Amino acid sequence: MIRKLMQSIREFKLFSLLSPLFVVLEVVMEVVIPILMAKLIDDGIDGSGGMDAVMHYGWILLVCCVLSLIFGALAGHFAAFASAGFARNLRHDMFYRVQGYSFSNIDKFSAASLVTRMTTDVTNVQNAYQMLIRVALRSPVMLIFSMAMAFHLSAKLALIYLAAIPVLGVGLYFIMTRVHPIFERVFKTYDKLNNVTQENLHGIRVVKSFVREEHEIQKFSGISENIYQDFSRAEKRLAFNMPLMQFCMYVCLILVSWFGARMIVSRTLTTGELMSLMTYAIQILSSLMMLSMVFVMITMSRASCERIVEVLDEESDITSPADAVTAVPDGSVDFNHVSFSYSKREDKCCLEDVDLHIPAGMTVGILGGTGSAKSSLVQLIPRLYDATVGTVQVGGIDVRRYDVETLRQEVAMVLQKNVLFSGTIKENLRWGDPDATDEEMERVCRLAHADEFIQTFPEGYDTYIEQGGSNVSGGQKQRLCIARALLKKPKILILDDSTSAVDTHTDACIRQALRDEIPDTTKIIIAQRVTSLMDADQIIVLDEGRMDGIGTHEELLKNNAIYREVYESQQKGSVPQ
Template sequence: MIKLFRFLKPYTVPFIAVLIVLFGQAMAELYLPTLMSDVVNDGMIKGDSAYIWRYGGYMLIVALGSSVCAILGSFLSARIAVAFSRDLREKVFVKAEQYALHEFDTMGTSSMITRTTNDITQVQTLMVMGMRFMIYAPILCIGGIIMALSKDAHLTLILAIILPLMAVTIAALAKLVVPLFKIMQTKVDTLNRVVRENLIGIRVIRAFDKQEVEKQRFDNANQDLVSTAIKVNRIMAAMQPVMIFFMNITSVAIIWFAGIRIADGNMAIGDMMAFLQYAMQIMFSIIMVSIMFVMIPRAQASAVRINEVLDLEPEIKDVANPKTADDKRGYIEFDNVTFYYPGAEEPALSGINFSAGPGQVTAIIGGTGAGKSTLINLIPRFYDITEGSIRVNGVSIAEMSQFDLRQKIGFVPQSAILFSGTVRENICFGKKDASMDEVIHVSKIAQADDFISKMADGYDAEVSQGGTNLSGGQKQRLSIARALVRKPEIYIFDDSFSALDYKTDANLRHALKGETQNATVIIVAQRVSTVKDADQIIVLDQGEIKAIGKHYDLLKSSTVYKEIVSSQLSEEEM
């Protein structure tokens, strides 16, 4: 938790202001019982109405000052806490943006969402309450003890007995609550994961008629969280009556023993009333601190999870002095590349050697699990290779900045990912300042202009989150248009034509030839019809290149390629 406080540095001045106003509030609260004591002892008992009016007016002024300080303290502490959580949320998000795909897999999407939302909210709540209670309560407690001693030192023996008992009780309750709060945050992660999977996979769930199964799965996760929350709330609920019991016992004891001292002439009535108020202030401040001790464990558990995100260093980093790769354009070279996924015993790719240049279409084909997507994910440096070297324009990608490298690439992923917004905004995701003419031009090449024009609002039509209001083929074509609008040096299509019919596929590939004639094109595909016209076809099998060549040459020289082709085409087509 303390590690997160370093982000409070920009708010030093308002934090000092909170200290000042809360100190003023505490001083005003501590002065009021003394004024009341004077009113009773020197005004009411002596029957001096003028004294009562004068000191009653002082009490109103002090009470008003206390109220103003309380309002200012609450306002400033809330402002600081909200700004702090805003900055923290931004830092967590930016840090997550720097992660390699492996770090995302390690953290988990549902956990990252919880850490960015619920966990930061827990810390924010503690900040608001902490600045109010952890500053105000100690001042009130210490000041109350000093003022109580000044009124009657003998009666403070009651507090010397009660206060340690309260502290022990609070510590025992906190010891029970701390582990439960940590468990709760983990169970919130689990619930989020179940909800997210159900929302994303609703079509599959309905298709297999598994609504009841998933409902039961949700109920189990939900009930698991609820049962833990109930345990926590039962412990917290027990705290209030226990604290009230201590306060009532203290009040009775003070009145009892103060009455004896008043009868003996050793104490004034006003002093007894003041002492009683100081005792209540002391105990109330302890209760405020106890509330904080209940909140701290949960916020601490959240802070640990937030720090895990902030402290996790991305595996893929830019070198201190990155090199530029502008002497050539679109040249890619794989030099004896081997790659292991983190924790894997066998390589996903082994001994990969090939090169591709501008004006050339390189196709990659192979069976399921051959390593096709893994290979092209290495080019934008989504993963770092284990051995060998990948060079773009003659420079190793490990020596280039990630920004510079990815600016040269137009990437179309295997799963077409679209964002909520308009059609135009999704296409312009590839180039922020793209003109409308550019958007229409690339849409026509991607064979997307026809269906976009038929939409009610055309290019201003809304795309729902994840593109759920579009078909698979429409999403793929928009993803292709998004890559084309960048006009990059290198185009990577990861099985990006799989949802297209054969006619649209053929028209798209024909249109791409003119648009990408000065760029390097790499196509991963399962269809032989998509790759057979490529300048070179790379045949992958079990992470190794089995053959490289043109379609007709590979039919004669590669058994693996011939098997793939024969499974899709007839003898005449071959």
């Protein structure tokens, strides 16, 4: 896990090394200062050196203090840069990894969970890393140097500090082992909290129309209460940390004062040395206290590290082969006895034994009830998922042999709930072709019957689209998405119920334009309205993941009961029972 995370340090390795270097220099200055204080007291105040000794050691002390300040500031500066850069790279690496996921990989993580991992979890790791390269090094170095100087001054008194270390170690281990499971649980609860918040904001119109605000508040409050309870439990256990540190510190100071005073009386220890030992006691116990803080932060961030590494370790199950095909010959599509299961289990298939062959340039309609796996079928063409059984071929070549980017570049999909991104209409259209000219964009918008409403906007094609396309209607959004897909100039165009929000006249005009303007493109149209499919070269009827019928409109009316029932019910304007 640590090795995986360290790969994200990259260009910030120098800052990560400079910070510990200046930390060590800062500690050296702080350890030297008590010895100089002892010299100042023993030679200048209690000894015969007088003011000359006081001034001599005073100037040295001043230089050491200034150097300690400079080294500390530089250590903090480099630690901040290193940790912020490390966090930036972590977020980049996670986001880059997610972009390479297949749909099945993304299905393992909820959107809310991924957001939490890229924000809260990365922030926890950033804070822990900054503490590691600064405080985590400072504390043991300070402990070792201070302990060495204490033993140099008085081995007997230094044993007091040594005896306190095991007590603190056992206490810290006891606390940490009970806190880590709580933090593991609390970050998973954060995922639920983010999910509830996202759902509420995304569906706020539905919430208000059904007057369900109180229900949503209760749902949010319940999860928030769980987070509060978990953090309270963790903080109660962590609260023992500080009293334990202070208890050990005060006991050590009392014992050093008691035995030190007796040694001064017996002239085996000087006053300056006792003062130095007191300072070293504070330094030793402070370093132990800082170490405990580091352990707390590491305990908190350990769960975050594990969640981040899960994202970085996840391997996409859809990748390009080593000798990938980089050109799609034509838009023909062949399903050779294909079965498909989202769980990869052959006994849990939502598509079963689909044997279908579509020549290039053909217009194919797909009709079926809800849950008949219409969308699952077409998602196998651009290899958003891989078939569980059988093969899917595009241009006569198994889709698994293609370079994934090449294949998807030749297949354009327009979904019923397609997405527009925040930006202008032009910026959204150029997702289809980044280099498209204004004339090309206007042409495809005319084909998709989007130009007519775009021209009514005051800023035309420079009109700003809000996030998710909230400032355009459902039908306008669908037409813009169709235009965006056409701009790709694909060999295969898939319309997945993508004209459901437009009127029948506009739907017919769009289909006519597609038939006339892109005759060589294979067009696969999923629709609930029979009128949207009547003029297709071939219509496929799906029922519970199986092909129930295939043929033209006239053939299916004669030979397929499901198709005939849907057609007659829509002609009468009623819903079949």
